[in-house]
């Protein structure tokens with residue numbers, strides 16, 4: 001029986017894997033892919049200690065770091081997906097998509113999430129060509145430009161607030177009549193003279209040539225309009241990768257795993273979770289890495305004192 005099974009090869013899971021090997025925990029590390037969500041990013045500028053790195057290179061560095069320390073303690077199963085985790089006597093049984101099962105005393109879930117993609121014509125074509133799903137990552141590249149934010153929840157308004165610091169103008173498009181974001185945030189953001197919002201809008205198409213030049217939408221009266229913009233920031237939610245533990249641990253309404261932020265423990269003793277698959281407020285590589293290290297420290301204490 002393993003001491004620990006870590007699921008997920010993004011910055012969270014890999015950070016935990018490095019710590020597990022250095023603490024000599026008998027660990028199985030399973031991931032479907034290396035590197036996590038930001039692998040598609042051409043230039044990550046906020047991975048601390050590295051001013052510029054592509055998502056691909058970050059993924060390679062993370063994989064290399066884990067493999068360098070894995071030694072005889074961490075067994076790696078890459079290119080495999082976990083399909084189920086269940087409770088057994090003395091621990092847990094994890095099933096992979098190749099049909100194999102593995103037993104462990106503890107489990108760390110770090111399978112992150114995927115951004116909900118904009119279901120509009122041109123969204124895929126202009127992804128990373130003016131359309132982006134991460135303002136913190138890409139926003140500064142749009143300094144002095146007219147940009148659009150799609151989504152009227154807290155993430156949409158927080159994105160708009162960030163962009164107002166350096167863009168020429170921000171127009172927020174929301175499909176309903178009422179915003180979902182906190183009223184205080186809405187009021188503050190909308191009071192900025194460079195901010196405009198349009199409600200009851202259906203986004204039809206992202207238009208452009210080599211890069212985005214605008215957004216075509218249907219307004220509340222049913223008329224088609226085109227808004228000129230060189231950047232489009234999509235914030236219409238995250239889809240957590242938690243289906244395979246949905247019957248085991250407590251999830252919130254958005255299918256995120258509910259954790260105790262002091263320890264990263266879930267409601268099931270022996271299972272921890274970290275990063276974008278949990279109900280934390282902010283989503284960044286550095287945050288996932290830090291959360292997973294907290295989890296690993298707590299798992300270590302649990303294993304050595306039980």
Ligand SMILES: Cc1cc2nc3c(=O)[nH]c(=O)nc-3n(C[C@H](O)[C@H](O)[C@H](O)COP(=O)(O)OP(=O)(O)OC[C@H]3O[C@@H](n4cnc5c(N)ncnc54)[C@H](O)[C@@H]3O)c2cc1C
Pocket residue numbers: 007008009010011012013030031032033034035036037038039040041043044045046047080081082083110111112113114115133134136137138241244274275276277283284285286288
């Ligand atoms: C386009 C884009 C650009 C971004 N740019 C930045 C940036 O510049 N800076 C920044 O700090 N943040 C950025 N982010 C956010 C950042 O990528 C996430 O916050 C971070 O990746 C979360 O890490 P994680 O380890 O929690 O999960 P993830 O990165 O989502 O990793 C989860 C891992 O689990 C694996 N997995 C999923 N399901 C299973 C399963 N069932 N079995 C086995 N493995 C599984 C996946 O293959 C993946 O490797 C960006 C996000 C996006 C979408």
